[in-house]
Amino acid sequence: MKTKSYAVASATKPLAPFNLERRIPGERDVQIEILFCGVCHSDVHTVRDEWHGTTYPCVPGHEIIGRVTSVGAQVKKFKAGDIAGVGCLVDSCRTCGNCEGHLEQFCEKGAIFTYNSPDKHSGGLTFGGYSESIVVDEAFVLSIPKNLDLAATAPLLCAGITTYSPLRHHGVTKGQKVGVVGLGGLGHMGVKLAKALGAHVVVFTTSLNKVEDALRLGADEVVHSKDEAAMKKHLNSFHFILDTVAAKHDINAYLILLRRDGNLTQVGVPSEALDLDVSSLIFGRRSLSGSLIGGLKETQEMLDFCGQHSITSDIELIPIQMINEAYDRLVKGDVKYRFVIDMASLKQAQ
Ligand code: NAP
Ligand code: ZN
Ligand code: ZN
DSSP states (O other), X not given: OEEEEEEBSSTTSOOEEEEEEOOOOOTTEEEEEEEXXXXXXXXXXXXXXXXXXXXXSBOOOOOEEEEEEEEOTTOOSOOTTOEEEXXXXXXXXXXXXXXXXXXXXXXXXXXXXXXXXXXXXXXXXOOOSSBSEEEEEGGGOEEOOTTSOHHHHGGGGTHHHHHHHXXXXXXXXXXXXXXXXXOSHHHHHHHHHHHHTTOEEEEEESOGGXXXXXXXXXXXXXXXXXXXXXXXXXXXXXXXXXXXOOSOOOTHHHHTTEEEEEEEEEOXXXXXXXXXXXXXXXXXXXXXXXXXXXXXXXXXXXXXXXXXXXXXXXXEXXXXXXXXXXXXXXXXXXXXXXXEEEGGXXXXXX
């Protein structure tokens, strides 16, 4: 099926209109008309080939909210007319230990990501959510709580689960002191989720103009990370720190803020390696981890949690025709706090 989308033809070209082919829905497939798609910094890294793994043409987008238009005969969870979500994953082997443990993102045969992954159906690559529709196996389609604004819910599908999963994995709970480094798309979700879990939340930002926002979003304290004296006040005090920074930065400055046995989890993926001073781990038996999105079961749990706590993203809704400008602004940190594309704009004359 011919499907309108926006694609990029090389690392140095802008995103532009592109017609892609979607498969005819199979027995277990859900066909979704895309209403909204969030713009993740990973889209920018991929489009510009900053991680050196992009195949072109590339259609990004993995924060997808849409309306089901048809379902295959074996589909049980969805029917035409339902609102549904698709995040970063569209398939996996489903039989390896990690898949059986609901950690499909670590599938031993290779998780199939929503874009730029091998697509067994087409023989080419998967194409993401900057498009008018998508066809996904029901096992990788999420149910969306009815009380949430749809456009503001789209970013939960990546920014939400990427921050929720490590907060839960590291047992963040009431009364703990939690740091969030970088107040962007992921960071602002991390603040809301850590707060909802009952933590005392401290935001570290390089942007003085985000201080008021950080407090409004739920932070108990905000630290300007370039202010050494302000940083020093927090030495040895954090149970957990979530680092969402998308560029090279000094993680040692944050590791030394952890208390004994504290953990810093890195979710931001700078294209350059970070320097580690191991003494910041050794003194205090601190640990450094990474985390990759979350499995399907946990993504549904996160969406339900957000429904219960009325948590969505703070967004700036844009037409797809503004996508290249939005990328430039995102790289400059000029977004409060997630761009979401209104896919109705794709139907307009281009
Ligand atoms: P974003 O909206 O651009 O936020 C990143 C934030 O990092 C910025 O708002 C800024 O916060 C801070 N920052 C940027 N450049 C900096 C620099 N040079 N030094 C210090 N701080 C800087 O991006 P995002 O969409 O949240 O994504 C963040 C990162 O996570 C990206 O690398 C993305 O690819 C990655 N990611 C990882 C996963 C995963 O599964 N692990 C999933 C999704 C995204 P302040 O202005 O507050 O300093
Ligand atoms: Zn993402
Ligand atoms: Zn697997």
